[in-house]
Amino acid sequence: MTNKSGQCLCGKVQYKISGLPISQGICYCLQCQRSGGTFGSPLIVVLHKAFDCSQENLSSYKTKSNRGSIVTRNFCRECGSHIYSQISDVPEIVTVKVATFDDTSDFAPQYLVWVRSAPPSCTFPKDVPSFQENAPMEMLLSLGRASF
Numbered sequence: 001m002t003n004k005s006g007q008c009l010c011g012k013v014q015y016k017i018s019g020l021p022i023s024q025g026i027c028y029c030l031q032c033q034r035s036g037g038t039f040g041s042p043l044i045v046v047l048h049k050a051f052d053c054s055q056e057n058l059s060s061y062k063t064k065s066n067r068g069s070i071v072t073r074n075f076c077r078e079c080g081s082h083i084y085s086q087i088s089d090v091p092e093i094v095t096v097k098v099a100t101f102d103d104t105s106d107f108a109p110q111y112l113v114w115v116r117s118a119p120p121s122c123t124f125p126k127d128v129p130s131f132q133e134n135a136p137m138e139m140l141l142s143l144g145r146a147s148f
């Protein structure tokens, strides 16, 4: 999974990711459910400096996470697609919504977080470590690149 590109539904927001992701997983938290309109939200963690996104058609919305940090969700102001988020206490990374990639074929989640917020009808990928709530931030940031 290198040099990914992606876009919003209308195409006015475009981005490129250079290099390899730090980690990738699926979040089932209620905030991701509401903002994404889906139970599970596939995301990758990448270095902010590796993420090159057109800014002129973006809007953002801030929420407080249960870690106490401020999460800024950036979405297309034209079509509403949620593209990426920033977390106030780890400004060096961004999380990008994998479903906006041009090619999602090699997405391979390494963890599932907030599975307790998923409805009973939700099915989960097999053999992926899952957490009832957050996984340790250190884990999300240190899974390493060897597994990609």
Ligand SMILES: [Zn+2]
Pocket (backbone or CB within 6 Å): 008, 009, 010, 011, 012, 013, 076, 077, 078, 079, 080, 081
């Ligand atoms: Zn758009």
Ligand SMILES: [Zn+2]
Pocket (backbone or CB within 6 Å): 027, 028, 029, 030, 031, 032, 033, 041, 114
């Ligand atoms: Zn979430």
